[in-house]
Amino acid sequence: EDQVTQSPEALRLQEGESSSLNCSYTVSGLRGLFWYRQDPGKGPEFLFTLYSAGEEKEKERLKATLTKKESFLHITAPKPEDSATYLCAVQRHSHDKIIFGKGTRLHILP
Amino acid sequence: DVKVTQSSRYLVKRTGEKVFLECVQDMDHENMFWYRQDPGLGLRLIYFSYDVKMKEKGDIPEGYSVSREKKERFSLILESASTNQTSMYLCASTVSRYQPQHFGDGTRLSIL
Numbered sequence: 001e002d003q004v005t006q007s008p009e010a011l012r013l014q015e016g017e018s019s020s021l022n023c024s025y026t027v028s029g030l031r032g033l034f035w036y037r038q039d040p041g042k043g044p045e046f047l048f049t050l051y052s053a054g055e056e057k058e059k060e061r062l063k064a065t066l067t068k069k070e071s072f073l074h075i076t077a078p079k080p081e082d083s084a085t086y087l088c089a090v091q092r093h094s095h096d097k098i099i100f101g102k103g104t105r106l107h108i109l110p
Numbered sequence: 111d112v113k114v115t116q117s118s119r120y121l122v123k124r125t126g127e128k129v130f131l132e133c134v135q136d137m138d139h140e141n142m143f144w145y146r147q148d149p150g151l152g153l154r155l156i157y158f159s160y161d162v163k164m165k166e167k168g169d170i171p172e173g174y175s176v177s178r179e180k181k182e183r184f185s186l187i188l189e190s191a192s193t194n195q196t197s198m199y200l201c202a203s204t205v206s207r208y209q210p211q212h213f214g215d216g217t218r219l220s221i222l
Contacts, residue, residue, distance in 0.1 A: 034210050043114070043200050043213030044153075087153075096207040097168075102152040 002027045006088055006101035013078055014109050021073040021104045023088030033071050035064050036087040038103070044087055078108045113137070114214035116201050122220045129188040131217050133201030141204045142184035143211060144168075144176065146197040153200065159184055160207065191221045 005024045013019055025033065032051050036044035048057040050066040057064045061082060063074045073086055085103040117132035135142065143158040145168075155168030157176040165176050173195060177185045184203075188195055198218050202211035 031208060032210075036213075041119075041216070041218075043202075043215045046210045046212060049210055091208065097155065098211065100153040102150070 002090070002092065002099050004088055004090055004099050004101035006086075006104050008104060009102070010105040010107070012107045012109060013075075015079055016077050018074070018076045018078070020075070021086055021106070023071040023073070023101055024069060025071070025088075025090045026069075027090050027092045027099070029093040031091045031093045033066055034089040034091070034098070035071070035073055036089065038085045038087055047086075075106070078106075080108045080110050082106065083108045114201055114203055114212055116199075116214040116217050118217050119215065120218050120220075122222060123188075123191050124222055125191060125193060127188075127191045129191050129219070129221075131186040131188075131199055131201075131219070133184045133186070133203075133214055134182050135184075135203040135212075136182065137203065137205065137212075138181065139203040139205050139212075140181070141207055142178065143202040143204075144174075144184065144186045145200045145202065146170070147200055147216070148197050156186065193221050195219065196221045 003026045007022045035047040038044045048064045053068045061076050065072050085105050087103045088101040089098045091098045113136045115134045123129050144156045145153045147153050154170050159165045159178045175187045198216050200216045201214045204211045
């Protein structure tokens with residue numbers, strides 16, 4: 001069965017303290033892996049798509065990487081405005097359904 | 111930028127009522143989706159549509175139906191609302207099935 005597991009469930013960091021969020025997946029034939037950011041009371045906002053192992057994407061303080069089993073969202077020198085829930089989702093070749101992880105709640109303390 | 115608009119941010123209804131949640135997108139997207147999001151359960155797909163008049167069941171369609179009379183509008187209907195349908199409902203759209211989905215800001219629905 002296809003699965004997406006995100007860890008940790010919650011993470012508290014001091015402003016400027018870099019860290020990584022993990023997304024482990026088991027899916028037959030990955031078509032794409034998506035990262036989203038969700039602020040409280042709002043819908044998910046698309047960040048990145050990764051298609052193949054070794055691929056990396058960057059946006060401001062965020063960098064997403066992909067291996068054959070997992071993806072990392074690296075946050076460098078985070079600021080309080082980076083506080084949000086980060087969602088990972090996967091889609092496989094033989095099916096267009098997207099499977100979401102349960103997210104990591106990130107809190108950056110000033 | 112893609113704009114997905116959900117008609118209500120907050121809604122309170124009573125058990126047994128028929129409830130309509132509306133979603134409109136302005137980017138001429140073919141594909142539209144309805145999810146519900148609950149703490150500890152993540153996003154779960156209720157229904158989706160790849161074309162006008164077309165609909166497909168997702169993972170948890172029981173107690174729901176949908177309507178897509180126009181390309182830009184996708185409605186979720188709770189036929190007879192129950193308390194276990196209290197949730198955050200999210201609408202999404204995408205230009206193709208293999209592109210990332212773009213979400214609205216959600217409707218937080220409470221069934222009393």
